[in-house]
Amino acid sequence: MYLIELLLAILLVIATIIIVRVYTSYRKVSHIPGGWQITSFLFRIPIVAEYVFINNPRRILQLVKEKSEKENGNVVRVSLMGRNIVYINDKELLKEVIVTKGHNFPKHKAPYEGFTIFGENILTIEDSADENLRNHHKVCSPAFTNQNLEYLVDYSSKSIGKLFDRWQKQTKEYTINGKTVQGYSPADIKNDFSDLTLDILGQVGFGLDFDIFSANEHSEGIEFRKSLELLFTTGVFVKLYVGMNPLLKWAHPLAQQYFGIDHALKYVSSKLDDMISVRKNEIEHQFSLSGEGSDRRDLLSCLIEANYLQKGLLTDDEVKSDAFIFSLAGHDTTSTTFQWCCYELGKRLDVQQKVREEVNSILKGRKPVFDDFTEMNYLNCVVMETLRLHPPVPAGFRVAKKSTNIGKYQIPKGTIIALDLANTNWNEKHWEKPFEFIPERFAMNFDERQKTESDFTWVPFSMGNRKCIGFKFSRYELFTLLSNMMQKYEIITLNDESNPKDRVYEVPGPTINPGNLRLLFKEISN
Numbered sequence: 001m002y003l004i005e006l007l008l009a010i011l012l013v014i015a016t017i018i019i020v021r022v023y024t025s026y027r028k029v030s031h032i033p034g035g036w037q038i039t040s041f042l043f044r045i046p047i048v049a050e051y052v053f054i055n056n057p058r059r060i061l062q063l064v065k066e067k068s069e070k071e072n073g074n075v076v077r078v079s080l081m082g083r084n085i086v087y088i089n090d091k092e093l094l095k096e097v098i099v100t101k102g103h104n105f106p107k108h109k110a111p112y113e114g115f116t117i118f119g120e121n122i123l124t125i126e127d128s129a130d131e132n133l134r135n136h137h138k139v140c141s142p143a144f145t146n147q148n149l150e151y152l153v154d155y156s157s158k159s160i161g162k163l164f165d166r167w168q169k170q171t172k173e174y175t176i177n178g179k180t181v182q183g184y185s186p187a188d189i190k191n192d193f194s195d196l197t198l199d200i201l202g203q204v205g206f207g208l209d210f211d212i213f214s215a216n217e218h219s220e221g222i223e224f225r226k227s228l229e230l231l232f233t234t235g236v237f238v239k240l241y242v243g244m245n246p247l248l249k250w251a252h253p254l255a256q257q258y259f260g261i262d263h264a265l266k267y268v269s270s271k272l273d274d275m276i277s278v279r280k281n282e283i284e285h286q287f288s289l290s291g292e293g294s295d296r297r298d299l300l301s302c303l304i305e306a307n308y309l310q311k312g313l314l315t316d317d318e319v320k321s322d323a324f325i326f327s328l329a330g331h332d333t334t335s336t337t338f339q340w341c342c343y344e345l346g347k348r349l350d351v352q353q354k355v356r357e358e359v360n361s362i363l364k365g366r367k368p369v370f371d372d373f374t375e376m377n378y379l380n381c382v383v384m385e386t387l388r389l390h391p392p393v394p395a396g397f398r399v400a401k402k403s404t405n406i407g408k409y410q411i412p413k414g415t416i417i418a419l420d421l422a423n424t425n426w427n428e429k430h431w432e433k434p435f436e437f438i439p440e441r442f443a444m445n446f447d448e449r450q451k452t453e454s455d456f457t458w459v460p461f462s463m464g465n466r467k468c469i470g471f472k473f474s475r476y477e478l479f480t481l482l483s484n485m486m487q488k489y490e491i492i493t494l495n496d497e498s499n500p501k502d503r504v505y506e507v508p509g510p511t512i513n514p515g516n517l518r519l520l521f522k523e524i525s526n
């Protein structure tokens, strides 16, 4: 009996401490409109909730409408267990957090820590003024020169050609609006596009053939790719939920073993070590012979070469971690965007026809090349509108290093700031009819569009000195994939969205994918 009373007393003390902690934390930000934890499923579990920041932007939008609309709707607070996140979706406030008062808002460690599988890297360094971040940028930036983008454009055309070959073998007859057409409807478009961007990543990222479109099931490329995929998905989540959770940390090695992450980690790590060492030797040899670098144009070789030229600013481990981040950040985002783009074009055949006419008038049947990018005005408007309406990365996270005013609100030290990229892209103050797909809202002129890309209203790649380093890479990749697609297939979205059961929906996750998407790729007869 005495024991039960003692236990109850202990529980009461713990509950009181938690309540006091939560209340004290909430009091500091109660002047900011908002509400309690609103995200779904796992996120309601208190221990887990603290470490989860992958939010559903539609839920945030709902909260903005409910709680913050009369206050202008620029800022909304979400209070977790003892922590507060303030979401901002307005261009002026974003500028304050990212630029003018950026020194007070380093990246918030927790949500990025899952990406430190191979150690700290360009994405995860917190302080933007950190000398080390500058070193990462100096070494990584040369991987995104025009020469490399030319290589990307050429290879992306080859890669989508391989996907088309695969589809062609499975071409069938379909009946659309009473007419019989030849085409292909993938069972899971996510898989097909993921194969496509991974194939491009293998070659352009690592100079490796991942053998995705060949029948060789047991090649080295396949093993490397499968291990990478495991690390991208399960590996990141296990690190985030188990490895970083103070209560579950002890189980991290077990979880890694259980999911095969330790094996994948060792494999990718030793493969990257080998590649780095071989290429370093190659580059040193080449320089000693000719004073010039190697002909390899993949991102990894470019990183190694830039690091060699800059006298080893980064360690081999840092180069390895950056290469891993490029592959992680650069493949799912682009594949997701391409899915959304096809979805929108498949619903709007008039828009699609306009893109096709532009592509045909510029390319006249040939493959796209690097220089075509700036000529393809309408195609680029379509890509920009896709990224505005369906930003694959909905938010970035910062933390207030000290108490700072943002707009009219005082943000206490320790508050997490979410750069609400999705809701900035959907902000009615920035965009008319923000939830409609209207590519014409972007200027048909390259320079004018560039102005929009830098005015903080269109932010799918974030902004400032932590803006996505791969933004040009993905834009050139998407331009190449789409112009090839327009020459070969007409896209038809098969979902009947008047039927709620057949609607395409957003699947929240590290990137926001379309769920239940059914597309038909109808062959264009010449």
Ligand code: HEM
Pocket: 122, 123, 124, 325, 326, 327, 329, 330, 331, 333, 334, 337, 391, 392, 393, 395, 396, 397, 421, 460, 461, 462, 465, 466, 467, 468, 469, 470, 471, 473, 474
């Ligand atoms: C449609 C495609 C893409 C989108 C929408 C996208 C979006 C973003 C966003 C929003 C950020 C900022 C994240 C934050 O602050 O938390 C970011 C950062 C980053 N992205 Fe991308 N990305 C894309 C493609 C790529 C590609 C192709 C690469 C590399 C090949 C890449 C590499 C990176 C890296 C290294 C960072 C960290 C930069 C830093 O913190 O300084 N991304 N990306």
